[in-house]
Amino acid sequence: MALPRWFPLARNEARILLTSKGPWALAALLVLWAYRPSYIAWDGLGPDMTVGFVQTTATIVLPLGALLLSYRSIVGERRSGSLKFVLGLPLTRTDVLVGKVLGRSVGIAVPVTVSASALGLIGLVRFGLFSPLRFLAVLLATHLYVLVLVSLATAVSAVTTSTVRATGVVFGVVFLVLTVFWKLIASRIYSAVSGQAANPYDAPADGLLFALLRVSPDRSYRVLTNWILGVGNSGASYDAVITKLQTPTSISVFVVEAAFETTPVPFYLHEVTGFVVLVVWLVVPLGVARYLFERGDLV
Amino acid sequence: MTTPAIETEGLSKRYGETVALERLDLSVSRGEVFGFLGPNGAGKSTTINLLLNYAKPTEGTASVLGYDPWNEVVECHRRVGILPDRYDTYDGLSARRHLQLVRDTKRATDDPEALLERVGLADAVDQPAGEFSQGMEQRLALAMSLVGEPDLLVLDEPFTGLDPHGVALVRDVVAAEAERGATVFFSSHVLGQVQVVCDRVGILHRGRLVDVGSLADLRSKLDLGDDATVEDVFVDLTADSVRSGEGVR
Numbered sequence: 366m367a368l369p370r371w372f373p374l375a376r377n378e379a380r381i382l383l384t385s386k387g388p389w390a391l392a393a394l395l396v397l398w399a400y401r402p403s404y405i406a407w408d409g410l411g412p413d414m415t416v417g418f419v420q421t422t423a424t425i426v427l428p429l430g431a432l433l434l435s436y437r438s439i440v441g442e443r444r445s446g447s448l449k450f451v452l453g454l455p456l457t458r459t460d461v462l463v464g465k466v467l468g469r470s471v472g473i474a475v476p477v478t479v480s481a482s483a484l485g486l487i488g489l490v491r492f493g494l495f496s497p498l499r500f501l502a503v504l505l506a507t508h509l510y511v512l513v514l515v516s517l518a519t520a521v522s523a524v525t526t527s528t529v530r531a532t533g534v535v536f537g538v539v540f541l542v543l544t545v546f547w548k549l550i551a552s553r554i555y556s557a558v559s560g561q562a563a564n565p566y567d568a569p570a571d572g573l574l575f576a577l578l579r580v581s582p583d584r585s586y587r588v589l590t591n592w593i594l595g596v597g598n599s600g601a602s603y604d605a606v607i608t609k610l611q612t613p614t615s616i617s618v619f620v621v622e623a624a625f626e627t628t629p630v631p632f633y634l635h636e637v638t639g640f641v642v643l644v645v646w647l648v649v650p651l652g653v654a655r656y657l658f659e660r661g662d663l664v
Numbered sequence: 665m666t667t668p669a670i671e672t673e674g675l676s677k678r679y680g681e682t683v684a685l686e687r688l689d690l691s692v693s694r695g696e697v698f699g700f701l702g703p704n705g706a707g708k709s710t711t712i713n714l715l716l717n718y719a720k721p722t723e724g725t726a727s728v729l730g731y732d733p734w735n736e737v738v739e740c741h742r743r744v745g746i747l748p749d750r751y752d753t754y755d756g757l758s759a760r761r762h763l764q765l766v767r768d769t770k771r772a773t774d775d776p777e778a779l780l781e782r783v784g785l786a787d788a789v790d791q792p793a794g795e796f797s798q799g800m801e802q803r804l805a806l807a808m809s810l811v812g813e814p815d816l817l818v819l820d821e822p823f824t825g826l827d828p829h830g831v832a833l834v835r836d837v838v839a840a841e842a843e844r845g846a847t848v849f850f851s852s853h854v855l856g857q858v859q860v861v862c863d864r865v866g867i868l869h870r871g872r873l874v875d876v877g878s879l880a881d882l883r884s885k886l887d888l889g890d891d892a893t894v895e896d897v898f899v900d901l902t903a904d905s906v907r908s909g910e911g912v913r
């Protein structure tokens with residue numbers, strides 16, 4: 366079977382990352398960041414708490430790292446001129462985008478897998494055997510999330526001509542708006558649209574609010590992985606969801622089951638939407654970027 | 665092998681108000697060594713960028729080895745060797761890795777070491793390109809253009825940054841590639857070398873092709889004596905920019 370045209374480029378991109386220090390520093394950081402045993406998580410999950418650690422890697426640190434390692438991939442090469450060699454290869458510009466996204470994603474997914482394995486090993490020794498299937502499923506979901514982040518950063522990188530603007534969009538929009546502050550922003554949008562307060566201690570049983578909340582790839586990733594963990598239908602972290610469902614008024618977290626106690630849950634809040642939203646974030650921005658990147662001048 | 669190596673019709677490129685290239689009609693035959701000359705800012709790199717799909721034309725058509733350079737990029741670039749201007753190599757990757765990337769994407773079988781030896785980098789095969797001097801980088805870029813015995817070599821100022829040995833190397837490589845049957849299209853300001861290796865030259869001035877032909881043709885057409893050099897021809901054809909110093913718009 367012939368390898369795809371973009372394969373050597375993707376391999377090259379992965380190699381550039383894997384032979385540099387950044388991704389390995391990220392791997393070490395992820396382990397330190399995500400190893401957080403707690404009584405409440407142990408109560409809710411038992412040994413599967415270890416699988417929860419993998420979900421925690423994808424909070425804040427992983428998005429920041431993945432975006433940092435990919436936002437310059439095209440605009441930086443365009444500025445320096447190394448893109449000219451890549452564009453001179455027998456590849457369409459779409460091939461170039463695909464090769465960059467997949468290669469960079471592998472270059473980040475490998476250290477992420479190493480961190481997850483380290484967390485798995487520590488968890489296995491300290492807390493006993495967890496469900497290997499759940500572990501694998503959460504790890505795969507994390508890989509999908511890495512792919513989404515790299516694809517978003519590459520899409521921005523492909524359509525901007527200045528590194529400063531790429532930095533602004535990637536960190537201002539993707540990281541701050543969609544990752545760090547999305548819960549706050551979605552609540553504000555909801556209040557403005559519905560005229561109702563979105564109080565996280567006692568959230569209204571309104572599908573719109575919960576749908577808005579899971580628009581962000583960050584929260585969708587957690588909806589998906591909380592589903593795999595079986596803790597509840599929410600874009601919050603697994604331990605927060607467990608806490609919320611035990612003592613609902615103690616914590617400012619949005620969980621579908623806590624809000625829809627008496628009313629039926631709308632079908633579009635099914636956990637599978639977490640996966641769907643991630644796929645949309647993977648495909649749509651890159652599709653738009655491809656359209657523009659195929660047409661423009663690149664020198 | 666009947667289609668020309670390069671053919672353009674009415675090829676134009678404007679950047680806002682700037683007319684970088686104005687209705688270029690050019691034909692370069694297979695096996696020819698063609699020198700593309702002109703003052704700074706004349707539009708040489710613009711032409712090359714268009715032919716390599718780095719940029720899209722405002723108007724006009726072109727064919728490269730019989731392919732549409734903007735819509736048949738894969739087929740076209742598989743047979744073209746490219747040495748761009750103002751490029752950068754990957755600092756962290758060795759010379760070998762650079763050549764492997766080109767070779768594997770072109771599905772060629774060249775030995776990176778042999779190519780690097782050919783451009784005088786036999787000692788630097790596994791050195792990261794970030795440690796290269798300017799001339800070494802240019803040699804690496806030249807080696808990358810030679811991967812897969814291309815039918816057409818497009819070289820934008822191949823002499824940039826090279827010492828006299830390097831200049832002689834490029835000249836010999838161009839001659840050897842032409843001997844092999846390849847077409848060579850290159851831009852340059854090193855007119856002494858152009859005179860030695862080119863079958864024909866085209867002179868671009870302010871985005872327009874002001875003349876094209878062999879040196880002998882141009883000499884007789886311009887009424888310059890038998891011993892007139894390419895430099896004399898160049899100065900004669902682009903005199904207004906030299907006198908007023910307005911070559912760069």
Ligand SMILES: Nc1ncnc2c1ncn2[C@@H]1O[C@H](COP(=O)(O)OP(=O)(O)OP(=O)(O)O)[C@@H](O)[C@H]1O
Nearest residue numbers: 664679682684703704705706707708709710711913
């Ligand atoms: N990306 C761009 N944006 C705006 N103007 C451009 C761009 N690229 C080239 N130009 C303009 O087009 C004209 C032709 O430039 P070009 O680089 O083709 O010249 P050249 O013949 O290669 O010159 P040199 O000998 O200095 O390399 C110049 O006036 C230049 O300013």
Ligand SMILES: [Mg+2]
Nearest residue numbers: 708709710749
């Ligand atoms: Mg130029």
